[in-house]
Amino acid sequence: MAEKDIDAPDWIDQDLLTRDEAAERLDEEIILVRERLARLEATPSGPDPDSAIGMVRRRLVAMEQARRALLETAVN
Incomplete structure (x- = not known):
C-alpha cells in the first residue's frame, strides 16, 4: 500500500525563518526605527x-x- 501524501506541499516549510534569521532581520529593523x-x-x-x-x-x-x-527561546 502506498503512503498517503501530506496535505500541504513541502514548499510551505521553506518559507519559515530560523530564529537566527528572524533575529537578524529584527536587529536591522530596530536600527532603522531607532534612527x-x-x-x-x-x-x-x-x-x-x-x-x-x-x-x-x-x-x-x-x-x-x-x-x-527570540534570544530567550534560543537559550532554553
Whole structure:
C-alpha cells in the first residue's frame, strides 16, 4: 500500500525563518526605527508629532521585546 501524501506541499516549510534569521532581520529593523525616532525627536513635524513619536517608541519597544523573546527561546 502506498503512503498517503501530506496535505500541504513541502514548499510551505521553506518559507519559515530560523530564529537566527528572524533575529537578524529584527536587529536591522530596530536600527532603522531607532534612527527614525531620533530624527522625529530632533525635528518634530507634521500635524501631531507627539503621537508620531509615541507610535514609533511603542513599535521600537515591541520589536526589542520580540528580539529578547527570540534570544530567550534560543537559550532554553
